Amino acid sequence: MGSELFDILKDFGLTDYESRVMESLLLNDSLTPGEIVSISGIPQPRVYDVLGKLKEKGMVDESPGKKKMYRARDIEASLGMRVKELNTSIGRIKKIVQKTRTVNSSSKPYLWLMETERVIINEMRKRIDGARDEIIISCSKTRLIRMREKLINAISRGVTVAIVIFPEPDKKLLDDFRGAIIKVRNGMTSEVLITDRSMAIISVGKTMEMKDYALLNEEDEIIHITGYFFYHTIWEPSSIYSAPETLSKHTFRTTWLLCDALNMTYRVSDGIRCRLSGWRNGKEITVNGIINRVEIVNGLKHSIYIQTGKKTYSVGGKTAREEDIAMKKIEILS
Template sequence: METSTLTTVLEDAGLSPYQADAYVTILELGSASATDIAEKSDVPDPRIYDVLRDLEKHGYIETYEQDSLHARAYSPESVLDDLRKRADRFEQAADEIEDRWEAPTMDTHTVSFVKRMDTVLDKAETKIREAENQVQVAADREQYERLRPALEAAHDNGVHIKLALCLEDDEALPSEDALNDVATQVRYRSIPMPFIALVDRTSTCFAPHVLSANRYGVIVEDRTHAYVFHWFFMAGLWESTEPLLEDGDDSLPRSYVNIRQCIRDIWPLLEDGATVSVTVEGIEVESGSTVSFEGEIVDVTYPSLEAAGTDAPFLYLGGQATITIETDAETVEVGGWGAVIEDYEATRIVLEEIVSE
């Protein structure tokens, strides 16, 4: 390494330019007077004494009197150790910068594992109270009672709530009047279920059922994970439950948070030539911005529809489910949760008017 490069590195390690220059000169001379060090380096004569005292204070050199002030380098062991530690920190910093650059931001995408069920329920309660669009909950009786005030508040705010209850065989069923205050649809079963709360397609609170050997909870703030938990809820829990309360109101306007349910209901109408007008609230797929628009449904795309038949439970099948809507300005395609090939992901579809042919 050239002298100039070594001097620059020492400056990076915290020495001033004069200190680095003087120290390299002392290393080359071995031992020398302050005057000689100043002559062989670029340190001005008036500054050399202050520079040498600072180097001595930092442990780089020692000074001694021999007719005049002299200096010699200490054993470089401590200096080398300091430089190597600094090098390690720089390398660690470089690795950390690379990791943070490659990793997605965790500001809105977080996964937390917790030990206490109360922590999961506290988070679920907070999220349910903040819900704007839809909530899906699977809970036992005790968990339900804990969350009931939050569910009531969300229901009063117009949030669509699916509630799956785990009730013992000898437990009395909640009254329909009580359930009408907390949920849009309620089902139950006696087989133990894990606790799960899904809120607005972004937040998930999960814990294994009480008979599980695993005692932990998971709190997730991420749309992709919420989508996976949604299908677990629908296929693994909701489908195996018995109805207690169904959304049987056929009056208009009628809201849907599940595009497949919407397609199931409007498909026969479209087949009969009816004009179906809707309002869509959702997200523009490309930009992620929220939107709201009105239009007329002119087509639906659901490859499983004809094969399954309108009486089959095709609502819970995967694959494409798209509604084509003609607005005043353009014709757009609307998908459901996780839409990627459509123009918009619908968070709510409001059936405003049906005009029969």
């Protein structure tokens, strides 16, 4: 089936077959085992086994008599009970870990391999939830639907969200993301998520066993390379679909996104108030001033110029070497 309802049911720990059967029952009043097989597509020999497991979990009712009928129990009650059980288990796990965990003094790995669609999706959702300032994502329509609620919530929190969707735009879906910077492109491309310029997930597709794989990276230099890759191979070749009417209160950590967003939204020469945090000569610095120029040299640099009093600073990315200030983050104030 592969619907949104199917995906949500799997998030509650149901197997593929259990999710298919539950979806069939939730969308129909009551069904015979034969009807369940016909609607869900699960193998006939497995239907009674799956129904038995769902009964044990308190999710379905069975009618008495020879001709069995099955119906889904109230979803709030059945899944609510499961949530309570999970929360209790989580609390117990946390207590055990807190008491017995040992700290490894060796350095932590910065690159992790994730496998299976479910693990990847859950990690992406968690990282989107944890983003404070900026989310950059490229994904297919199917995956964007699964990220929809989390991304809309991030936009409502004031996080800067930039989306590239492929292989084709879906106006009804994209209209849900008002306030995001959206680009579209034809054809397939890499699925990437970068949050707060501190973490990147890169989908590496399926193997011969048809498992999904992705790499999660938290090393600064590799994140910089990932951002560079994203800009040149995904962002730049895509077409602008929509941008916010204003960037006021938006925070950016990526200079190429900042430069493009400013050019999309403002006449920069009019001056844009901002607050910058960054590094100058190896020391942290905060600057309140006016952005009065954007400079893009394709393939080489994305810079802005901030005037504060009589002084004008050139500002580049976190790894900038030519500019006066290497940007950590910048908040647009007007």
